[in-house]
Amino acid sequence: MSNYALIIAGGSGNRMGQDIPKQFMHVDNCPIIIHTLKAFQLHPNIDAIGVVCLQGWETVLQSYANQFSIDKLRWMFEGGENGQRSIYNGLVGLKDAGCEDDDLVLIHDAVRPLISQDIISSNIAICKRYGYAITGIKCKEAILESEDGFSSKVSIPRDKLIRTQTPQTFRLKNILAAHKLAAENNITNSVASCTLIAELGLSEMHIVPGSEKNIKVTTIEDLEILKALMHISKENWLK
Numbered sequence: 001m002s003n004y005a006l007i008i009a010g011g012s013g014n015r016m017g018q019d020i021p022k023q024f025m026h027v028d029n030c031p032i033i034i035h036t037l038k039a040f041q042l043h044p045n046i047d048a049i050g051v052v053c054l055q056g057w058e059t060v061l062q063s064y065a066n067q068f069s070i071d072k073l074r075w076m077f078e079g080g081e082n083g084q085r086s087i088y089n090g091l092v093g094l095k096d097a098g099c100e101d102d103d104l105v106l107i108h109d110a111v112r113p114l115i116s117q118d119i120i121s122s123n124i125a126i127c128k129r130y131g132y133a134i135t136g137i138k139c140k141e142a143i144l145e146s147e148d149g150f151s152s153k154v155s156i157p158r159d160k161l162i163r164t165q166t167p168q169t170f171r172l173k174n175i176l177a178a179h180k181l182a183a184e185n186n187i188t189n190s191v192a193s194c195t196l197i198a199e200l201g202l203s204e205m206h207i208v209p210g211s212e213k214n215i216k217v218t219t220i221e222d223l224e225i226l227k228a229l230m231h232i233s234k235e236n237w238l239k
């Protein structure tokens, strides 16, 4: 049985408002996606990596992978019109490439470059044990629900809330079956693999403790936080 990382880099990064897609922006002299790939390259239990790549950026990615010695990068798959479709393309690609039903797939956002070795290890261990592993952290803030983003009368108790991150890890056969079932049920734009499983009511998902440092770079502010985190503890971020 093998463990594969499936890195989702199909988005164009509109929320960042830059010319270059955010996953290809440089931080510390290296594209964000390469920082992410380095973490999986370094992990001894990751056998190979597939990237769902934004169309037109495949050659750029391959040349960066060569430059930074990411030799576990084995496949590139075509990005879709949204995250759900991109993940589906990647899963079908892995299956077509000969990956086995029981192989583990760690689905991870390309723009979460500070993923730690421990979180990758825990995803593999928890998925092997329970079948589903979702990285998440407890909610520390008070939560209000708002229809318009400006006003609210409703608070949601935070005690039971989990903020999900990636990796989200599954056996290939289970997550592929979930995507096929979603298509039959007209679920086409679920925001994450875990929300897809939840919407379908398929299975209990076990939560792997994540980290505030496992930041998702979505906005310019996130980019500033990423740069600060990298400079604070360069030696420690891959631990």
Ligand SMILES: C[C@](O)(CO)[C@H](O)COP(=O)(O)O
Binding pocket: 083, 109, 163, 164, 165, 166, 191, 192, 193, 216, 218
């Ligand atoms: C998968 C995810 O990172 C979980 O927190 C998040 O849902 C991804 O969202 P995006 O809209 O694809 O950036």
